[in-house]
Amino acid sequence: MLLRTLTLAGVLTVSLATAAGAADPPPDLESLRTKCLEAVDKRFVTIDELQAKVTDATALTDSHQGQLEAELASAETGLIALRPQIEVATTAAELRDLCPKIANDYRVYVLEGPTVHLTIGGDTAVSAGDRLDEIANRLGGAIADAQAAGADVGDAEALLAEMRTSINTARTLASPVGEAVIPLTPADYNAGTAQPVLADAETDMQSAKTELRAAGDDARAIVEILRAL
Amino acid sequence: MQHDMAPSLRRPWLRCVRTPHYLALAGLLLVVTACGGNDDDTATEPRSAVSEPTTTTADAPASTTTTSPVVVTTTTLAAVAAPVATTTVPAPVPEPVAIDVDSFDAELGDLDRLLADLDAALADADDALNSSEG
Numbered sequence: 001m002l003l004r005t006l007t008l009a010g011v012l013t014v015s016l017a018t019a020a021g022a023a024d025p026p027p028d029l030e031s032l033r034t035k036c037l038e039a040v041d042k043r044f045v046t047i048d049e050l051q052a053k054v055t056d057a058t059a060l061t062d063s064h065q066g067q068l069e070a071e072l073a074s075a076e077t078g079l080i081a082l083r084p085q086i087e088v089a090t091t092a093a094e095l096r097d098l099c100p101k102i103a104n105d106y107r108v109y110v111l112e113g114p115t116v117h118l119t120i121g122g123d124t125a126v127s128a129g130d131r132l133d134e135i136a137n138r139l140g141g142a143i144a145d146a147q148a149a150g151a152d153v154g155d156a157e158a159l160l161a162e163m164r165t166s167i168n169t170a171r172t173l174a175s176p177v178g179e180a181v182i183p184l185t186p187a188d189y190n191a192g193t194a195q196p197v198l199a200d201a202e203t204d205m206q207s208a209k210t211e212l213r214a215a216g217d218d219a220r221a222i223v224e225i226l227r228a229l
Numbered sequence: 230m231q232h233d234m235a236p237s238l239r240r241p242w243l244r245c246v247r248t249p250h251y252l253a254l255a256g257l258l259l260v261v262t263a264c265g266g267n268d269d270d271t272a273t274e275p276r277s278a279v280s281e282p283t284t285t286t287a288d289a290p291a292s293t294t295t296t297s298p299v300v301v302t303t304t305t306l307a308a309v310a311a312p313v314a315t316t317t318v319p320a321p322v323p324e325p326v327a328i329d330v331d332s333f334d335a336e337l338g339d340l341d342r343l344l345a346d347l348d349a350a351l352a353d354a355d356d357a358l359n360s361s362e363g
Contacts, residue, residue: 053353059346103363113357121350128343135336142328198358205351209344216340219333227330 036086036099043108047076050116057120059127064178075106107186115181118201122177125208129171132215156225163218170211173204
């Protein structure tokens with residue numbers, strides 16, 4: 001009885017040990033290497049897409065365009081240097097040291113992406129504000145002409161004042177966005193200080209967009225008033 | 230005391246009537262009247278100048294002082310007549326306000342494209358901020 005019991009215990013122990021080994025097998029070196037290289041290559045694709053957006057964004061200021069291109073080029077250069085190190089690693093321990101750098105040292109998705117998009121958004125909003133300013137000035141002249149001709153333009157004048165207020169608010173919100181997010185670094189993100197800046201910038205940009213749409217609606221309403229004279 | 234005077238003393242001219250002097254005076258007046266016909270031109274010249282203002286003004290404006298009143302009168306009448314004429318003309322109908330509002334349509338179209346770019350940028354930013362990858 002005692003012997004059976006001991007034998008059973010020994011079998012159970014061997015079985016449990018075998019099961020534990022099957023659930024957590026030692027990582028396959030080549031499998032891990034492949035995953036890391038895919039992660040690097042995905043970021044190359046994303047960087048290329050971001051660079052194309054920066055190049056195509058006509059509203060971007062020259063300064064912001066230059067700074068964003070430099071940031072993306074720096075990330076690309078770093079990943080290009082990291083990739084061969086991953087390729088030649090001979091131990092899992094080396095890969096476990098190198099692979100986290102892909103995300104932590106460059107933050108392509110959670111920092112570079114938002115930075116590029118928010119900066120483009122901020123400069124686009126400022127450009128839209130400038131365009132709305134020109135429209136507002138021309139509408140002001142048209143309203144003055146209509147008033148000189150004896151037309152009642154009270155409603156149009158009130159809408160124009162509202163339009164100008166919306167434009168100024170949008171510009172105040174959007175103008176600082178680029179300067180706020182471009183200097184953020186992967187280290188800032190890793191320390192948790194970049195996220196609030198990015199979140200505030202996004203909130204300001206949503207508000208700026210709302211103000212710009214309101215200004216555009218005011219402009220259309222003024223045009224309809226003038227058209228009806 | 231005057232009632233006690235003789236009529237000839239109170240009316241001295243009666244004495245002339247009653248004397249041959251009257252006849253001499255009457256004769257003299259006749260002569261003067263008859264000869265005075267040669268002086269008619271000079272005697273009536275002032276009246277003639279005043280009575281012909283229209284022709285004088287037309288031929289030689291301001292050539293004499295007598296023409297000035299006519300010129301002033303004519304000018305004054307013209308000045309007064311002008312306002313009367315304008316008040317009788319119907320008020321002009323206000324013309325439609327000619328403002329080129331169609332040009333704003335193109336500008337607002339450009340603005341829509343900018344705002345669409347802004348929408349896309351913010352959507353991309355939102356996706357990136359919520360990315361599950363680092």
